[in-house]
Amino acid sequence: MFVIGKILTMAMxxxxxxxxxxxxxxxxxxxxxxxxxxxxxxxxxxxxLIFPVDQWAVRPIExxxxxxxxxxxxxxxxIVLGGSIxxxxxxxxxxxxxxxxxxxxxxxxxxxxxxxxARLVFTGGSxxxxxxxxxxxKWVRILFESLGLPDERVIYENRSRTTxxxxxxxxxxxxxKPDETWILITSASHMPRSVGVFRKxxxxxxxxxxxxxxxxxxxxxxxxxxxxxxxxxxxxxxWIGMVTYRLRGWTDTVFPKPEAxxxx
Numbered sequence: 001m002f003v004i005g006k007i008l009t010m011a012m013x014x015x016x017x018x019x020x021x022x023x024x025x026x027x028x029x030x031x032x033x034x035x036x037x038x039x040x041x042x043x044x045x046x047x048x049l050i051f052p053v054d055q056w057a058v059r060p061i062e063x064x065x066x067x068x069x070x071x072x073x074x075x076x077x078x079i080v081l082g083g084s085i086x087x088x089x090x091x092x093x094x095x096x097x098x099x100x101x102x103x104x105x106x107x108x109x110x111x112x113x114x115x116x117x118a119r120l121v122f123t124g125g126s127x128x129x130x131x132x133x134x135x136x137x138k139w140v141r142i143l144f145e146s147l148g149l150p151d152e153r154v155i156y157e158n159r160s161r162t163t164x165x166x167x168x169x170x171x172x173x174x175x176x177k178p179d180e181t182w183i184l185i186t187s188a189s190h191m192p193r194s195v196g197v198f199r200k201x202x203x204x205x206x207x208x209x210x211x212x213x214x215x216x217x218x219x220x221x222x223x224x225x226x227x228x229x230x231x232x233x234x235x236x237x238x239w240i241g242m243v244t245y246r247l248r249g250w251t252d253t254v255f256p257k258p259e260a261x262x263x264x
Contacts, residue, residue, distance in 0.1 A: 013233040018045055054228045057235035059214040062188035065207040065258055075115045076180035080108040081166050082124015082136040091134040096143040101187050103211040108185050109147050123157040123170040164250045167197040187211035193242050196251030
């Protein structure tokens with residue numbers, strides 16, 4: 001199911017989907033249906049280039065949970081989700097290689113220093129289709145040590161492959177108490193789905209969103225088409241993920257929202 005889900009998700013992203021429609025249209029260009037598909041793919045592609053569709057898609061997700069302006073005085077634990085390390089490239093180069101979500105790790109280290117008595121958890125195995133090659137936790141451990149974060153302070157969960165498993169596997173490992181105050185760090189666009197699965201697991205957390213990609217002023221959006229399509233694909237990934245998680249019963253609502261925190 002994991003492999004099938006990965007393949008289906010990749011095929012449903014806007015960029016590969018447009019390419020698939022275009023290729024089918026070209027193969028069937030002798031027929032009216034084929035020419036319609038080519039026109040459709042070209043039109044949608046042009047719209048995505050001309051208008052900030054990527055920003056429209058990702059902004060509502062990123063804004064769902066506000067930035068933390070007033071940090072809590074006491075924190076029992078901090079958990080950061082994987083997705084920041086390219087584990088395969090790290091294994092190949094034998095050095096930690098961070099990706100676009102590197103803010104998760106730098107924020108984690110900063111908060112670890114702000115709350116020296118807090119329990120620290122990194123959760124992330126490998127989301128790759130081929131399992132067993134390497135995992136994120138291995139390289140995050142090396143990175144944290146290089147940044148001066150003592151190894152004994154961090155609990156590493158290294159088996160999870162999905163956001164759902166991030167929550168359930170970490171909960172089983174850490175066994176947080178209902179009255180404890182925990183901070184959850186992940187990318188702003190990933191936060192709604194993450195909060196949803198953590199709540200479903202019985203773990204109430206303070207969302208600490210990082211790694212924003214959308215902007216207030218749309219006229220300043222990126223002119224690099226590759227970046228814009230990457231953002232659009234990521235936004236689609238999250239929207240599809242939220243619907244899928246709700247259908248599978250892993251969250252209680254499609255689009256989780258902020259709620260009052262009841263920890264101490």
